[in-house]
Amino acid sequence: MSFLLWVEATILLLAAVLAGLGAGWVTPEVTIQGNTLSQLTVRTALGILAAAFFGGFVACLAIWRQRQGLAELLRQPGPRGQVLIAPKTVAQLASGLLFEELPETSFRVLLRPKKGGLLLRVFLRLPKEASIPEVAERVQELLTAELSRRTGLTVQEVQVVVHSASSR
Amino acid sequence: MARPEELGEEAGRINIAKEVISSIAALAACEIPGVFAPGGEPFPRGAAARRHVDTELLGDRVRLSLRIAVEYGRVIPELVQDLQEKIKLEVERMTALPVEAVDVEVTRVVFRKGKE
Numbered sequence: 001m002s003f004l005l006w007v008e009a010t011i012l013l014l015a016a017v018l019a020g021l022g023a024g025w026v027t028p029e030v031t032i033q034g035n036t037l038s039q040l041t042v043r044t045a046l047g048i049l050a051a052a053f054f055g056g057f058v059a060c061l062a063i064w065r066q067r068q069g070l071a072e073l074l075r076q077p078g079p080r081g082q083v084l085i086a087p088k089t090v091a092q093l094a095s096g097l098l099f100e101e102l103p104e105t106s107f108r109v110l111l112r113p114k115k116g117g118l119l120l121r122v123f124l125r126l127p128k129e130a131s132i133p134e135v136a137e138r139v140q141e142l143l144t145a146e147l148s149r150r151t152g153l154t155v156q157e158v159q160v161v162v163h164s165a166s167s168r
Numbered sequence: 169m170a171r172p173e174e175l176g177e178e179a180g181r182i183n184i185a186k187e188v189i190s191s192i193a194a195l196a197a198c199e200i201p202g203v204f205a206p207g208g209e210p211f212p213r214g215a216a217a218r219r220h221v222d223t224e225l226l227g228d229r230v231r232l233s234l235r236i237a238v239e240y241g242r243v244i245p246e247l248v249q250d251l252q253e254k255i256k257l258e259v260e261r262m263t264a265l266p267v268e269a270v271d272v273e274v275t276r277v278v279f280r281k282g283k284e
Contacts, residue, residue, distance in 0.1 A: 076245075080252035081232075081269035085244060092277040096240045152245040 002067065009060035012053050019050035069113040076152060085151055087111050094120060097146050101138060105130075117156030120147075128165045136160040184263050190221040193232050193270075196258040197221075200251045202239040206275045211236070229268040230259060237276045248272045 023046035030037045067087075075084045094109040104127050112119040120143055126135060140158040147155050194217030197203050198210070205211045205220055212220075222233040232255060238244055252270040259267050 078245075078249065078252065080249065080256060081271040083245065083248045084271070084273040086273065086275045089238070089244075089274045089276055092279075093240070096277065096279060150243050 002064070005060055005064055005067075009057050009064070012057040012060060016050045016053035016057060019046050019053055023047045023050060066112070070111060073113045073116070073118065074153065083152075085153065090118070090147070090151060090153070093150060094122070094143055094147055097142055098122070098139065101142055102135065105135075114156045117154035118147075119157045119159065120155060121159045121161060123161045123163050125164050126162055130165070132162050136162070184265070186223040186225065187215075187218055189223045189230060189232070189259060189263060189265070190218045191215075192259050192262050193221045193223070193234065193255045194218070196255045197234065197236065197251060200247065200254055202242040202247050203251055204237040204239065204278045206235045206237050208237050208276065208278045226268060228265065230263075230265050231268045231271070232259070233271045233273070235273045235275050237278045238274055240277050240279045244274055248274070 023043045029039060030042050070087055071084070074087065074090065075082055077083075090111055091109045095107065098105070098107050098109070102124075106125040108123040110121040110123075112121065122139055122143070124135070124139070126132065139160050143158045144155045147153065191214060194211060195213055197217075198213060203211055205217075211217065220235045224231040224233070234251075234255075236251070238247055251272060255270045256267040259265065
């Protein structure tokens with residue numbers, strides 16, 4: 001996954017450089033299908049394209065940095081060697097706990113590093129009659145206590161996002 | 169090809185290939201309840217186990233790295249500690265090589281039927 005991210009970042013950077021060079025070296029006029037574009041128009045278009053590609057490259061770096069931060073957080077030194085709990089494992093554990101607590105609810109869990117601990121963002125689709133504050137509180141208490149106990153990791157915050165209500 | 173580990177030269181040399189150490193570690197992992205191969209299947213024995221166990225020889229010491237899955241409901245730090253101790257014990261008992269560390273990566277959770 002990390003390798004693909006680096007491939008993507010490299011392609012975006014190359015594309016940004018090429019678009020930037022094109023913007024600098026463009027000929028005075030460009031004709032496309034009979035329409036003549038001025039040098040300024042072509043330069044502006046290529047400049048925007050270069051900026052967009054560079055923005056994509058920066059976004060890839062930000063994603064990589066976030067993943068590195070999360071991986072460092074999930075790596076715990078122990079007396080017999082290191083223990084690394086993959087982000088997927090933590091998300092699966094959280095999903096298992098939520099499934100036991102709220103079997104009627106569909107959900108998705110995302111992880112982020114936060115102040116030496118984990119930030120969990122839980123997206124819920126609740127049944128129509130459910131009390132949102134009550135469910136949110138149950139989810140927060142459950143994940144903070146049980147996930148810490150089962151993984152040894154510190155859960156700093158659990159954000160609950162209710163994105164819809166089902167009719168069932 | 170594996171780098172053999174030399175143990176002593178008084179009565180001849182004993183060479184232990186890295187693959188053998190990996191196999192011993194995998195066999196020890198099989199004995200810990202709740203430990204599975206990263207794909208979710210029971211931890212394999214023999215040659216197949218080497219895909220999930222890396223052995224590094226640092227002079228006369230051994231460093232092992234394992235990738236495992238754990239059964240849902242287990243307390244991961246306790247399970248991993250049991251696993252590390254078991255592997256260290258078995259490898260040191262069978263090879264007489266000191267184990268410096270057993271690094272464990274928990275790649276996924278295995279749910280019982282109907283829970284995933």
